[in-house]
Amino acid sequence: MKAWWAQTLAEVTMTLRRGETLLLTVAIPVILLIFFSSVRVTSTPTVHRVDFVTPGILALSVMSTSLVALSIATCFERSYGVLRRLHVTPLGRRRLVAAKMAGVGVTEILQVLIVVGVGLALGWNPHGGARTAVDAAAILALASAGFAGIGLALAGRLRAEVNLAAANGLYLILLLFSGLVIPATSLPAPIQRVATALPSGALAEGLHRLFGQGRAPTGGDWICLAAWALAAPLVAARTFSFD
């Protein structure tokens, strides 16, 4: 526990000190929130654009941190020999993966507070009360675990340069084809079906239902997010290479 806690604190400190990570995890989501709330790129199912865009940007923020930032940072740790050194200590693979995921969680709490604050300042009017907030926190946490698992699975096997391209490419695909900022109903039917099976699609749908309609996420959303949250970190922990 002592080792895990110390490693988690170190992960949070290092994440918050990395300028490029802060750009990806804070600045870009805020810029996208302001841009898509102000400019009509595509039609939205809500009267005010900010009511549709803010939940999507929340999902995007979690994806940026859990998947892209974590994956790239971890992969560079491997190429700089940090993971090789950790391998010969008693920290262990499971505690390292758990510390990285916890570190990501703390960063995301800060992200969510900032995005919610900016959204409210732009006139976002979310539906629901305390129950909505609890459900939203739960699906964000599940999605975060799933994205982190995917990110670590990539980082644990690929070379840093390949991973850089893979994580960003995956991010773009998940961003465009999951209804995060473009409504899923605008997408072709086959892509809509794929989107609902992706953690980003289930997260976006769940958040839109919660904040846009005041309704709970569907059973399918919960199952999809829970499955990714369980399977992806397990795959990462089993396949993660320190060398």
Added chain:
Amino acid sequence: MSGEPIGSRVVSHAVEVTGLDVSFGELVAVSDATLRVDYGEVVTLLGPNGAGKTTLVETLLGFREPTAGTVRLHGRDPRRFHAEVTARTGALLQRGGVWFPMTPRQVLRLTASYYDAPRDTEELLAVLDLARCAATPWRRLSGGEQQRTLLALALVGRPRVLVLDEPTTGVDAEGRQVVRGLISDERDRGCALLVTTHELGEAERMSDRLIVMSHGRVIAQGTLDELAGEPEMIVDLGAPVDPVGLSALLGAPVTLDGPLRLRCAVAATPERVGMVTSHLATHGVEMIALRTRATLEERYLDLVAESRATR
């Protein structure tokens, strides 16, 4: 050799490698390697680049699966019992690094938290002469400071086995003295040390036993005396001399090893030394040096050359 109590077990050898093969596809990196290191001894692994030293060390530390044979650290398979083994083992690896923004003090404190009874981190910083740069980020440290920080990280868990892969690379003369002192201290407190190096002088000064690898095989192992081979007289000369006369005088073949060096495979008794001295004086040739055995470097180069010739 004394056993080491670990829980309910008593382990005889700290490191035990038996018939180890490690292959990467068609490439055989280590072939039929057998060696051991006991608690309280320093064993140095020597060999040219590509000899398989680092592959052997990495297999020992659980990075690679043996293709055949076994490796044991504290009597345990390092891959199956990784947590148990790493809790008692410290390692300094080639290409091992630290998070760039972290300082030696921060990374040492963090690493200390992984162990149940770590060493005092401030004491380690002082011992390794890192106190002056303890608050400097990793990326701004010199090569020697980085290497000493990695050594401190290997030591912080009070290891019973230390595996040091080229510990003096990039370290200046003063730093090498610090590293040598630490190796000696760790041996004195009963730690087993397996060290790889290209520095034959360092190896000669700090090792209890030496292991020479070439082309993935262990080609020789033993103490410095054992590796040095049979007694011999090696005479460095101020000018060339015909070895035939000296051969007759000593009653054994004398060979030329270069124009200014004679070698004769007999013990350097006072009587024989006297014969050589007077023979050289008769011929007006100055004796620059007389040695009673080959240096480690000479023996090492001979062993590697023999190994290449027999392939």
